[in-house]
Amino acid sequence: MSKAGITLATADPPAPTVRLPRRRGIELTLIVLAVLLSVYGYCAVGLARNGSVPPGAAGYGAGLGVLALVAHLAVRWRASHADPLLLPIGVLLNGLGLVLIYRLDLETPGAPAAPTQLVWSTLGVALFIVVVLVLRDHRVLQRYTYVSVAAALILLTVPILFPAVNGARIWIRVAGFSIQPGEFAKVLLAVFFAAYLAANRGALTYADHRIRWLHLPTGRVLGPIVAVWLVSVGVLVLERDLGTSLLFFGLFVVLLYVATGRTGWIAVGLLLASLGAVAVGRLEPHVHGRIETWLHPFASIEAGEGPNQLAQSLFAFAEGGMLGTGLGLGHSVLIGFAVKSDFILATAGEELGLAGLSAIFLLYGLLVERGYRAGLALRDPFGRLLAVGLASLVALQVFVIAGGVTGLIPLTGMAMPFLAQGGSSVVTNWTIVALLVRLSDSARRQGDGGAAR
């Protein structure tokens, strides 16, 4: 236990039961470490490229440090029992993402993205602080079940009115900023799913037809599920966004399973998902092309058209090998379009190697694990489902995009949480971490002798 923790603990009035350690000191130490690692990466890029520490290193470090410190103080003030790993992981991934984007900016001097990303990161951390300060109890969110789903559907449908960008209608452009409303919709949908399932899980669990060992739900409760499935496919067809629809549907199936404990749901989910995938894969040329590319990443080379993005991405990962080329020394820029967003992981893979890439995957794994742990520790079904839902959201998104760029599954355009360029994504992910901080705080507080409100 850290010294800071002791000081705080002794400052509180004496409690009747044994207090859980709050571990705020550990969080602070880890944050300092995360900031130092990011600054080190920033300096390493400059040293590798120009032989000198980049002039902005101190400012970058100070900026990131102040942001992280303010966030830490907010947690210390309003969520003092929160899991000490969540915030440092967010800081480290965000910091590393800024380093990678800054590094790629050096290859594309005409279109710097790091400054904008820094602004969005600041906004994200600000939102984190707001959520931690304002949302004193996660159960408040249950009141907004239907507001959430309505807002989510509006956010999902708005981009259909805007022109398609690179084959997908998922952006809206406002005053020079492009926003991906689907990103925000993820959190709202997670809230809605958690609240809806927490309220209806009894009906979903026990109303069924039984065909041999397989329990199938009745039509009445199946309705909303089919509705969600239709929305997912609708998103896919209208916005041509395979990744988001996969994410929504996966999230829903996971939460349905956790809420009801019925394997039948998984069977139904898989059946519907594969039906949808096959139908869309056949009908949509955009999606069909993605699947072809996944099956034959080098077909375009053999056809004499040069390597496509996936082939370039694989080349980048392969070049990295075990230890990587070192920050600033790779050639992932050959991937071309979307190298800073969807394909950001290829830069990490090439320059940090399998070692660095595994470390990043494990960081995400740890983040998800902390979310699940909070879910396990919480008592109320809504809280449990929300924690599991948000953690699964991160897990599924990492899997879909990381699996896509490494050739494990068909590639779908999606942002790597925290790492990738994309303001909406960063802000959303900070919100997710803020909610997880709140949930873990409640979880540990309730085990702490009834301090939960």
Added chain:
Amino acid sequence: MTRHIRRAGLFCALLLVALLVNAARVQVLRADAYDDNPANRRDAITRYQQPRGDILVAGRPVTGSRDTGEHLRYERTYTDGPLYAPVTGFASQEYGTTLLEHTEDELLSGADPVLAPLPLWNDFTRSRNAGGDVVTTIDPAAQRAAYEGLRSRKGAVAAVEPSTGRILALVSVPSYDPGLLSGNGRTARDAWARLNADPDRPMLNRAVQRTYPPGSTFKVVTAAAALDAGVVTDLDKPTDSPDPYPLPGTTTRLTNGSRGCEDASVREAFTWSCNTVFAKLGVDTGVADMTATAHAFGFNDGDVRVPFRVARSTFDTTVDRAQLALASIGQYNTRATPLQMAMVAAAVASGGQVREPYLVERTTRAGGGAVSTAGSRPMRRAMHPSTALRMRELMRDVVEKGTGTNAAIRGAVVGGKTGTAQHGLGNSGTPYAWFVSWAQGHEDMEAKVAVAVVVEDAAANRREISGGGTAAPIARAVMEAVLNSQDGPATW
């Protein structure tokens, strides 16, 4: 619910494991295959990320590197590109490398593991050494003399140092500027298309990659074979040969360009280049002895590298007597590269020894430390030393009073042999003019230079194409350039 949360957590863990396993597959197991994919530009980017090592002539680089700031950053440049093109070849980002740029590529590009400070060091640090330099044996004065001597006439010159085999000059005209091909843009593509479409084939290195019928210059080989075989014992004794000479077993009669060849002595026949005498001499010597001597000079050896490959010079070993008669005067299937004929002259000049020709004196690291030096080369005996002495006499006579007087140099002993080779269907082509020679300064212990010149250009007047008239002055200029270099070419 707890149980199901755990199961869902397990599912997420499985996703993580799948990602990790797949990352290991891509980054480690399949990495080599992806790295070697020709569409992967990383190799090229690394290769051109640093300046290429230089090729040096007499201590001065004739190559350079230009920072283009492009993705493939450094491009090759050449000073006097056309002059040294038959030595350097080109190093193109689009079309690969040739000649020295090709054979020494590992060293020049810095990829050669011998440049690494420690074994496997570069594999570990992923660094690449600065490109090493290649120091050539070329004598710039001789090279320039040969190039300017040929001027706009098609042809080639090869010069070697007889005592070592060092190549002093390697010239091919028409030439081209290899710098035009260095880049990867439109200029390079246009130049490539134009050079390949040119009927004069400027990218052909005539000095080593092309064979010509050697014509009368091959009589040096025939005379040496006859002397070694004992067919001729006295150079001044009449040879009992008719003029014209009926080719054995045929009704074809071989004639001479010059008169006085009937029953001439070997000395007279060599001085005035009598076809009849040497055709008969070749037949008298026989296929076996002719072949043995031709092999000893380097004919029929397809594996000569200087370090780039030299085209195979041929002496047909499956000939009847009529064909042997023609082969012995450098016609029929007898063909030789200019470099091979320079080696023939060098063998006479150095007491019958043939040294393997070489172009790279040594290779160095970027800092100047030696990586490798030429060292001693294998040598073989082409003829008996006493035969070599008599061949020297014969070749001196040619320059002093015969067909090669144009090659005489004041203050030096010069031996030579002219040649005018017929070719084409029914010998209709413009003849190739040949001259092979060696020179030794009066104060020198040994011959300093042996040279072979071939001029293939079509002249307005067919009679002007002759070894003595066209090729000998070029050979003289090259030999003078070598002799005038302070104590020979710079030694390293």
